[in-house]
Amino acid sequence: MCATMRGLVILSVLTVCALNCASVPTRDTSGRHWSCDENEKEPGARLAMLSINNKHFHGYKFQLSNITSSTVEKGQSDCKLHLELDLQETTCHIINPKSFEECDIRKYYETQVNAHCNVTLSITEGITEVSKHSCNTEPVSPEKIVRMCPDCPTLLPLHSPEGLESVKAGLRQFNMDHNYTSYFKLMEVGRITSGYMMMTGMYYNAELAIVETECNAKSRIDTQACKPLCPDKARHGLCKSTLLGNGQVDVDCEIYEALNASSPRTPGRECGHPPHRSGHHIHPGIKHHLPPWVQKPGKPGPLPGFPERPGGPPPGDEVPPPGPHNPPPGPHGEFPFPHCHGFVKIPPSIHPLCPFPPPHHPHPYPRPHGHGPPPRHSLPPHPTHVLGEGHPPHVKA
Template sequence: MYLSIMKRLPILLLLCSAALLCSAAPAVEPVTCSEDGGAAAARMAAHHIDENHDHGYKFKLKEIKGHKVEKVDDGCDIELQLDLQETTCHNINPKHFEDCTIRSESQRAVVANCSVRIHVANSAAKVKNYHCDTRQEKTNSEMARICPDCPSLVSLHDPDGMKSVKAAVQRVNENATNQNYYVLREVGRIKIGWMSSTGMNYWAEIALVESHCRNGTRIVPEACRPLCPDRARHAFCQSSYSSSQGLGSVECDYYPATNSTALGDGEQEPLCRHHHGRDHHGHDHDGHDHDGHSGRGPPNHDGHGGRGPPDHDGHGGRGGRSPPDHHGQGPPEHHGQAPADHDGHGGRGGHADGPPDQERQRHRPPFHRFHCHGSDTAIHPICPWPHPEPRGPRLKPKEEA
């Protein structure tokens, strides 16, 4: 018996390592109309928000600020006021959001204050809507007093920051061990800091998706199309870049595809519909902004705040002070509607009676149909739900014969 278990153990470990799904999602308690049922309702709301938040980073429930139950004929309506905290897990990370690490204050923490409405009828609960105010926990001026040497966040489409992103993507595609080229899915965040030895420094976090282009081909990587959602591998990379020395380090975590079935003889990768080459910030995959914005933008109205290189874990730290004359020009307006995902169906549906299944939690769509316009262009906001219907071109009525 012991030998039999030991023989199977390496296989189990390999499966867990490949799928990254060994930690099961915590069960969600049933939501009721009782006055003491706020915790279960809040957990259900957090699962629903995570299921529909398909860009940026995952959030965890921090605190229940308000819980109100209103009786109706067929059950009740529950109103929740919740505080959520951003984690360091990007949405392509297969880890369940409750297992993710909260971003620390020195890493420029992000919080969301959410109002959620849940309807309960016949012992079934459903999220009707939610709206969240997503912001940096501390403004730049507040952070400058707490940690004057900490880096600050800049716009996700900051022109100089995007130079570092483009260089990082190019470095990843120079890795000969990757079978295919990777293209930019989205920029997670960009931090800047001044160091007297290297000038302005940029630390970017980016999400990449595997494309159909084989590594080493003559095709320009920026022209490559991402693979279908279940067939694509993903990578989450952190890079460092300085204005004087260019690209420094690039470190990536790779996540396997959910569908690893080998193609048959003569069979080609399926083509999936998506908006080619555009992420939800209006950038092409080459890292350029095509919305006509060229000014760099601080994350809020108080300027850039403190500066400094990342600490040993790559998430921010201390360094030289910034020069007093370094100022941003104001944040560009956050343009660019999100394209549809590969199968043309956009984000996931509004099921709210439990956590997403492991396959859906494991893999987020590489492209999105909807992305809201946050007031802070340095972070990814939680978009309201249900998402508004996309606006199509107005059709002129047919003239009567």
């Protein structure tokens, strides 16, 4: 049966982003003078939210729910503002050009995801930057969901074989039905849920981020070989797919127009990605193909109620060149999973907020909590590497 498909094209004036500067602190460039007292907790919390979302390269954007505490640590000529923040996941995937503040919070019965974050802001001579954050990201427990809504879908691991069938079926159906000239491929799996209906049995819902490729939508080629277009020339989208027990698939996609849609579309290999260094493997996942509408991590823009600094940012606000952040492949060629070590349960069902600055591990599979040998054979493949037209990657036992 044909699926229903709706393409909602959103045109937006967007800011170019330096995605590889994930290790650069987010600095306020509004020009306001920050003081060393707890009255700064509200603007500090918003700057923290800008920083957290700008350094979140997988999954969904987050909104501030509550400031649970704030303390000021004063030095001789500077100070630190320590904040504890409660966050809630929104329904906007990171590829959505909306500001996180415009996004809807995920409903409780949809398995809401919450995060508790400790954030440190450094204030020197009235200028502040977010120097550190660490978050604990957790979905609402299935037991709580069942008590409130016994018939609501249950959150599944991101590599659930049945859920990935919904991902593949939805992507296949979208590419059959859409009117674009290019083929779209999977960027990452956002989330997977399952439920039961009397008439059709088990059903599997999936949310998947997709990107436009250099391949023609109607050509008969190996779609796994299709390369994404350059981030500023590619359309991106978020699809919601449902695969019913009788094999029927429904897919609904929201498509975001390219930043530079009028320019010639060129293959992803010509996009000027960071060059490969000798002995260093660049992660080929979602980060290199993200659309460029996240704010530049070092320059979050003016805070509400404060004008932009006349004449540009203060001296020393230039963003340094990016360094290598991607670890080498795992023991069988698969890339490390999950993408923030020690901050998500195995098997993962959500995309957690990773700590900043990112920790450095001597081994791509660090020992969890310092105990036992590296889990070389038990980790599932990274969800960003599930191919839309092929079988889920195999992990050797």
